[in-house]
Amino acid sequence: MPDARTALHDWHAARQARMVPFAGYAMPVQYSGVVEEHTAVRAHAGLFDISHMARLSFAGSNATAFLDRVFTNSVAGMKLDQVRYGLLLNDAGFVLDDVLVYRWPYGYSMVVNASNRGKIVTWLTAKAAAFDVRLGDETDATAMLAVQGPAAVALTAGLFDFDAGTLKNYYAKPTLYCRSGCVVSRTGYTGEDGLEIIVPNELAVSLAEELVARGAKPCGLGSRDTLRLEAAMPLYGHELTEAIDPLSAGLGWAVKLDKGDFIGRDALKAMPRTRTRVGLELDGKRAGREGCPVLAGGDVVGTVTSGSYGPFVGKSIAMATVPLAFSSPGTPLTVDIRGTPTPARVVSLPFYRRPKSPETPS
Amino acid sequence: MNATVNLDELKYATSHEWAAPPEGDIVTVGITQYAVDQLTDVTHLQLPKVGTAVTAGVPFGEIESVKAVFDLNAPVSGTVVEVNAPLASEPSPINEDCYGRGWLIRVQLAPGAGTDHLADKAKYDAQLAHDAH
Numbered sequence: 001m002p003d004a005r006t007a008l009h010d011w012h013a014a015r016q017a018r019m020v021p022f023a024g025y026a027m028p029v030q031y032s033g034v035v036e037e038h039t040a041v042r043a044h045a046g047l048f049d050i051s052h053m054a055r056l057s058f059a060g061s062n063a064t065a066f067l068d069r070v071f072t073n074s075v076a077g078m079k080l081d082q083v084r085y086g087l088l089l090n091d092a093g094f095v096l097d098d099v100l101v102y103r104w105p106y107g108y109s110m111v112v113n114a115s116n117r118g119k120i121v122t123w124l125t126a127k128a129a130a131f132d133v134r135l136g137d138e139t140d141a142t143a144m145l146a147v148q149g150p151a152a153v154a155l156t157a158g159l160f161d162f163d164a165g166t167l168k169n170y171y172a173k174p175t176l177y178c179r180s181g182c183v184v185s186r187t188g189y190t191g192e193d194g195l196e197i198i199v200p201n202e203l204a205v206s207l208a209e210e211l212v213a214r215g216a217k218p219c220g221l222g223s224r225d226t227l228r229l230e231a232a233m234p235l236y237g238h239e240l241t242e243a244i245d246p247l248s249a250g251l252g253w254a255v256k257l258d259k260g261d262f263i264g265r266d267a268l269k270a271m272p273r274t275r276t277r278v279g280l281e282l283d284g285k286r287a288g289r290e291g292c293p294v295l296a297g298g299d300v301v302g303t304v305t306s307g308s309y310g311p312f313v314g315k316s317i318a319m320a321t322v323p324l325a326f327s328s329p330g331t332p333l334t335v336d337i338r339g340t341p342t343p344a345r346v347v348s349l350p351f352y353r354r355p356k357s358p359e360t361p362s
Numbered sequence: 363m364n365a366t367v368n369l370d371e372l373k374y375a376t377s378h379e380w381a382a383p384p385e386g387d388i389v390t391v392g393i394t395q396y397a398v399d400q401l402t403d404v405t406h407l408q409l410p411k412v413g414t415a416v417t418a419g420v421p422f423g424e425i426e427s428v429k430a431v432f433d434l435n436a437p438v439s440g441t442v443v444e445v446n447a448p449l450a451s452e453p454s455p456i457n458e459d460c461y462g463r464g465w466l467i468r469v470q471l472a473p474g475a476g477t478d479h480l481a482d483k484a485k486y487d488a489q490l491a492h493d494a495h
Contacts, residue, residue, distance in 0.1 A: 035403045036427040222429050285406040287426060309428055310406040338424075338431075 007204035015076055015218055019154040021115035022221060025052040028209055030220040031270035037223035038311040041190050042352075045149035045210050050189075053144055054117035055118035056196060057136040061105040065257070066131040067108055071101055072246060072255040078103040083170045086254045087246045088263025095240045096123060100187065102172050109183070111144075113236045127263070143204035146222070147216050148194030149228075150357070155214040156195060159207075160184055162338035164195055168361050178203055188222060191352050215248025223311075228232065230310045232279060232319065232350035234327055238290055238305045239277060239319055247268065248321060250349070275302070276327050277348040280335065282316040282342050285309055288335040295318045295334040295341070301326055304335060310323065310351055316342070317351050367461045373480035375419075375437040376489060379418035381477050389438050389477065392465040393425065393456065396487070396490055401427040404453040409434075409467060416441045418470060418479065423466070425456075434466065439475040 003026040009282030012019065017028035028049065030037060040046050056068060067075040073086030076167065082103050088096040095114040099243070112120045118252055121137060156164050161176040164184050180200055188194040199207055212218060215240060228304040234240050239249055245268055246255050256270060281289050287308050294302040307318030318335065331346040372380045378397035398404075407424040408479040415437035416422040445467050449455060456464035480488065483495040 030402065033402045039426075167399075226428055285409070285426075287406070287431070289431065309426075311403075311428060 004052075006049055006199040008049045008145075008208055011205050012049065012148075012218075012348065015217070023052055023117075027052055027115065028218075030222045031207065031218045034220075034226060035311045036224040036344050037202050037217060037219040037359040038226050039306050040217040041192055041219060041223065041227055042312045043149070045147055045155055045194075045211075046190075046223070047208060047216040048146040048148065048224055049143070049208070050146050050196065050224075051139075051143040051204070051222040052072075052114035053139075054112040054114060054120070055138045055144065056110045056112060056121070057138055057144060058109060058110065058133055060131070060133040061173060062131040063107050063133045066128060066133040067101060068260065069131075070127055071100070072262060072264070074136040074256045074259045075101060075103070075108070077259070080105060082172055083187055085170075085171050086187055087133070087240075087251065088123070089246065089262075089265060089268070090242065091219075092262040092266060093245045094242045095236075095246055096120065096242065096245060096249075097235060098236055098240055098254075102183075102185065109138075115237060117187060126305050127336040129360050131157045133302075139197075141201060144196060144198050144206055145204065145211070146188055146194060146196045147211050148188045148190040148192045149216070150193060150354070151215065152186075152192065152194035155211065155216060157175075159210060164359060165196075168194075169261055188235065189231075190227035191233070191350065192227075192354055193357055200240070205216050205259030218266055225306075226308050226311055227286055227291070229306050229308055229317065229319070230313055230352035234277075234319075235306060239321075243323065245271055247271070247273055248275045248277070273324070277305070277321050277349075277353055279347045280304070280307075280318040280320055280344040281347050281351075282318060282335055282337075282344040284308075284340060284341075284342065286337055287316050288337050288342065288344070292318075292338075292358055293336040294322055294344075295336060296322075296326050296331075300336075301333070307335075313351050315351075322346075335356065369461065370483050372461070373437065373477040374486035374489075375435060375480055377433075377435040379435055379437045381437040381480055382488075384471060384477065387471045388443060389440070389469050389471060390438055391458055391467050391469060392463050393488075395460055397417075397425075398457055398460045398464075399431075399480055401432065402406060402457075403428050403482065404456050406454070406455050407449050407466075408446050409447075409450065410442050412435065412445055415472075416440060416442060416467075418475070436469070437480055438469055438471060438477055440469040440471040442467050443470045
């Protein structure tokens with residue numbers, strides 16, 4: 001089956017993006033180069049096509065109860081227009097996906113990883129049978145763009161029928177773009193301030209053109225990955241899989257064990273906690289890639305889940321899951337990079353934290 | 363190596379390394395512009411020490427960009443007699459001038475070894491055109 005195309009496919013091609021298959025879509029991995037794009041996002045603003053992410057909707061009288069049953073974070077406790085990060089777990093307490101849930105006056109939305117869309121829609125549909133909830137999939141009708149960076153919010157001034165600068169972090173608003181309904185949320189996957197915008201497919205090119213004209217640099221999945229790594233945000237398939245529980249993945253803050261029952265909770269409570277996710281700084285510029293063994297005193301104690309040269313922090317950085325005994329910042333460890341033992345030490349996450357912005361409402 | 367290198371005189375491996383015409387029995391080795399374009403942003407380079415034996419088609423080092431790491435395969439068999447050592451701390455010449463200042467190693471050909479098994483420019487260009495489709 002040929003790769004699916006987002007509404008911006010031809011727009012990417014016209015800008016000489018290098019396209020790669022990703023989660024069933026043809027997606028731009030880079031335009032000018034990963035480092036240049038990464039730097040533009042840290043310094044000013046970058047534009048990402050994230051239309052491959054799946055956008056689901058939930059309506060019905062039982063939508064809140066249903067989502068609280070499948071989502072590890074609290075849904076009933078969400079305010080109107082709030083966005084919350086959390087996990088979907090299987091009965092054994094392992095991670096099926098990490099998602100964002102949006103609370104609207106009329107129901108909820110959920111943004112799901114592209115690579116998990118089929119699995120999650122099937123799973124949610126089965127679990128929804130016992131609830132009065134209607135599941136919708138808006139992915140194919142809409143596009144999703146992220147504009148990220150210290151200048152990102154300001155450069156959208158006047159684009160929507162409200163000032164996106166008034167949004168708090170992890171809040172969203174249904175609004176208008178070119179007189180059509182869209183959703184603007186103050187969320188992202190880069191460690192920077194910024195917005196994620198859902199528009200009807202037919203407005204995607206116009207919005208992308210507008211954002212680039214206002215100074216956002218087109219960016220691909222390559223810099224999206226290095227940006228999220230510096231920000232220590234997990235990526236499904238790397239830090240998160242069906243072989244890890246959310247507490248060992250360092251995501252205990254997104255798991256509300258006392259909110260009431262949810263799928264995977266009992267298993268999670270019964271599980272001994274032995275491991276956690278750590279950040280590693282490696283000597284030299286050589287990257288410890290996914291799968292590289294992590295050693296302590298000659299014994300393999302863990303595995304790198306993501307690693308790269310961090311273009312902004314200027315170091316070789318990695319995330320790994322290791323036993324709690326080796327997780328304190330400063331602990332010396334060794335990463336085996338294709339046969340070369342490379343000294344590393346545990347550092348606190350994230351590798352990069354953006355300077356506090358005085359303008360963001362809180 | 364001469365900065366005004368003639369690309370038509372180089373020989374090419376399918377894995378995108380080039381070998382210059384032997385000067386005596388010494389062959390200069392680098393990677394092609396196509397490889398550089400695929401890599402972008404070289405962050406790290408692992409090259410062998412002088413005296414290391416290399417074998418045609420077998421990795422002699424690795425080159426790494428932000429996104430990925432690739433083996434460097436020796437286009438010829440022989441012994442490394444010189445390494446472009448400054449690249450280890452500053453790999454940017456590879457991005458800027460991969461046929462000149464960005465050369466990687468010089469190899470003294472093993473007895474009987476040569477470059478005849480490598481592609482000429484026309485054949486290498488045909489490979490690239492084929493790979494693009």
